Amino acid sequence: MGAGKTTAIESLSEIEVVRTEANNSERHIAxxxxxxxxxxxxxxxxxxxxxxxxxxxxxxxxxxxxWSILKKRARGMILLVNNDAPDPIAEMLTxxxxxxxxxxxxxxxxxxxxxxxxxxxxxxxxxxALERANPDMVIPVFTVDPxxxxxxxxxxxxxxxxxxxxxxxxxxxxxxx
Amino acid sequence: MTVEANQVAxxxxxVSMGFPVTVGWTHAAMAVYSVxxxxxxxxxxxxxxxxxxxxxxxxxxxxxxxxPLDQFPVDAVHTGLETEPTSADAPPYFELPGQDLDGLLWExxxxxxxxxxxxxLPTGERYRLTRxxxxxxxxxxxxxxxxxxxxxxxxxxxxxxxxxxGVEESEAQRLVNALSLMRILTRTSAAPATQVVPxxxxxxRQSLFGRLRKRLGR
Numbered sequence: 001m002g003a004g005k006t007t008a009i010e011s012l013s014e015i016e017v018v019r020t021e022a023n024n025s026e027r028h029i030a031x032x033x034x035x036x037x038x039x040x041x042x043x044x045x046x047x048x049x050x051x052x053x054x055x056x057x058x059x060x061x062x063x064x065x066x067w068s069i070l071k072k073r074a075r076g077m078i079l080l081v082n083n084d085a086p087d088p089i090a091e092m093l094t095x096x097x098x099x100x101x102x103x104x105x106x107x108x109x110x111x112x113x114x115x116x117x118x119x120x121x122x123x124x125x126x127x128x129a130l131e132r133a134n135p136d137m138v139i140p141v142f143t144v145d146p147x148x149x150x151x152x153x154x155x156x157x158x159x160x161x162x163x164x165x166x167x168x169x170x171x172x173x174x175x176x177x
Numbered sequence: 178m179t180v181e182a183n184q185v186a187x188x189x190x191x192v193s194m195g196f197p198v199t200v201g202w203t204h205a206a207m208a209v210y211s212v213x214x215x216x217x218x219x220x221x222x223x224x225x226x227x228x229x230x231x232x233x234x235x236x237x238x239x240x241x242x243x244x245p246l247d248q249f250p251v252d253a254v255h256t257g258l259e260t261e262p263t264s265a266d267a268p269p270y271f272e273l274p275g276q277d278l279d280g281l282l283w284e285x286x287x288x289x290x291x292x293x294x295x296x297x298l299p300t301g302e303r304y305r306l307t308r309x310x311x312x313x314x315x316x317x318x319x320x321x322x323x324x325x326x327x328x329x330x331x332x333x334x335x336x337x338x339x340x341x342x343g344v345e346e347s348e349a350q351r352l353v354n355a356l357s358l359m360r361i362l363t364r365t366s367a368a369p370a371t372q373v374v375p376x377x378x379x380x381x382r383q384s385l386f387g388r389l390r391k392r393l394g395r
Contacts, residue, residue, distance in 0.1 A: 045392075046385070046388050046392050052389065131307070131308075138305070138307065138308065138309070138330070140309040140312070140329065141309065141311075142309070142311050142312055143311055144313055148313075151313040153393050154312050154313050154322075156389070157319070157322060157389060157390065157395070158312060158326070160385050161322055161323050162330075164385065165327055165330055166326075169327075169330050169331055
């Protein structure tokens with residue numbers, strides 16, 4: 001929570017983002033007045049009827065019923081981690097575990113937000129923790145300011161090319177995107 | 178006099194390396210690689226004509242330079258290089274945080290060795306990423322991103338990488354040089370050649386990466 005999901009989708013989406021926020025009851029974790037309670041939705045039109053659909057889903061466990069719906073249908077995930085959180089590496093590993101099937105079927109990219117303002121772990125420390133937990137996975141980890149469209153586009157493109165390359169190399173359960 | 182790896186390693190106490198006036202970044206990359214291999218506390222100062230001194234504090238993986246990396250001078254004229262032994266508890270070389278050294282190593286690696294292999298890379302090896310560079314902070318092309326997706330998932334030689342990505346081998350080599358200088362590549366001569374799942378021409382045309390790139394104007 002507080003990693004910037006809604007802002008990230010706003011940066012990428014070509015339509016006005018459908019937002020579903022409510023009062024934040026966990027201000028000890030992220031000090032902001034509202035938080036995503038169901039999902040945020042945006043999209044990028046590729047051409048004709050084809051779209052990249054962007055869903056931002058809440059990070060709190062009590063909303064995990066939403067996770068199971070989307071992780072069955074999504075092709076990839078950008079996991080935004082708030083570097084200002086109490087233990088961002090543990091949080092990242094927990095979410096990756098929860099969304100492992102999405103990695104196996106497509107791909108995952110980690111975006112570490114608030115890296116410039118918080119004295120949290122370095123990117124190398126995130127990567128080392130990932131390698132210890134999953135020695136065969138090389139998941140891209142980038143710093144990101146979700147307000148910056150250019151950075152979010154880079155992350156989205158890295159996710160897509162990684163999904164397609166893993167499919168081409170026969171490393172995923174789906175060989176075509 | 179040419180700066181070689183063993184010279185930097187053997188003379189950490191010297192102040193000036195007798196660095197020849199050179200154009201480009203090959204000698205600088207060789208010096209930096211040598212210091213990184215030393216794994217002992219050393220500061221490094223490069224004198225770059227028209228661009229002011231470039232200071233590197235390896236202990237803090239940081240550098241300080243008045244020239245922004247988005248104006249990286251590919252054909253910079255280097256007129257001097259000095260090393261300064263330091264210690265683990267010595268004050269930093271410059272006011273921290275400085276800039277992340279990875280950004281400089283990326284530019285230096287891409288823009289050295291003229292598209293040939295870095296001198297420290299043996300032939301006949303295959304490479305794989307140990308971690309991705311921070312692409313939101315480094316200037317890069319979409320072809321480089323595509324090559325990193327390959328290197329992140331399998332061992333490939335430079336020529337295999339070029340072929341898979343559809344780029345000139347020199348472009349693949351530049352990337353391998355940079356990632357190697359950043360020390361985020363692992364290498365082996367034992368890995369087998371990568372097998373790619375055959376794609377039809379139509380499937381290649383329909384690559385979402387390609388279409389999304391086009392849509393986003395990249």
